[in-house]
Amino acid sequence: MIALKKFTITFIGFLFLAPVNAQDKGDLGILITTSHQSRIGIEYRKPIAEKYKLRIGASYGEHGNLFWGNRRGEIITVTDSSITERFFYYDGFQTGLRLGAERQFGNSMFSVAADISVDYKQTSSSFQNNTLYLQENGVWENGPITTIFPAFSDPSDARITRHFLVPGARLSFNMNIPVGKSFLLNLAAAGTLNLPVYMGASQVHDPTGHFGGTPPSWINLDTNVGIGIRYIFGSRN
DSSP states (O other): OHHHHHHHHHHHHHHHHOOOOGGGTOEEEEEEESOSSSSEEEEEEEEOSSSEEEEEEEEEEEEEEEOOTTSOOEEEEEOSSEEEEEEEEEEEEEEEEEEEEEEEOTTSSEEEEEEEEEEEEEEEEEEEEEEEEEOTTSOEEEOOOOOSSSSOSSTTOEEEEEEEEEEEEEEEEEEEEEETTTEEEEEEEEEEEEOOEEEEEEEEEOTTOTTOSOOOOOOEEEEEEEEEEEEETTTTO
16 A cells, blocks of 8 residues: 555656647557566657657556465474474565657657656565474464564564665667557567665664665666557547
């Protein structure tokens, strides 16, 4: 729910930036991609020259992995009547705005676009233990499972929430196929180069020092394909 609220704020900010003018026949699109950084997005395009369009967009994505259920954790202690496993849980989201320009190739449906972006990224990581106990009937059953977020009942559990500012640059190749008078089907292949900048941590509970130090900085290349639908303003006039 918190992530959804953050995306809603981003969406509202995007709407204030998008100068919709029906006479310019700009378009507004909803886009879905294979990227966990920008799984869903919106994009407004406004003509600024014969073959060029200004682009303003907002995106949101989630990612994570959960070592639980049928997956087993790392075994840390074993006795005749108990087995203790340590599990790692990780998830996060990323949302932000981007601004750029798009150039159409001649009178074709193909174009190339370049954008710069600024995103906010949040990740949550935690370790927690779970113990299986041997019952009198010979069956192994779970013991009490500690919660991922406070309050922790096991002093060996650990968790942290990290925050990042993510500037980036994006290059995409697009195909916009007319669908009737008012819509365009958008197909795209894109690559984004970004550098997450660590901004600090919150909700830290780390008695065993699993999350000590500052995360290393790294340049990330994210490639994806996407599909979307664009509505052309003023097309019904």
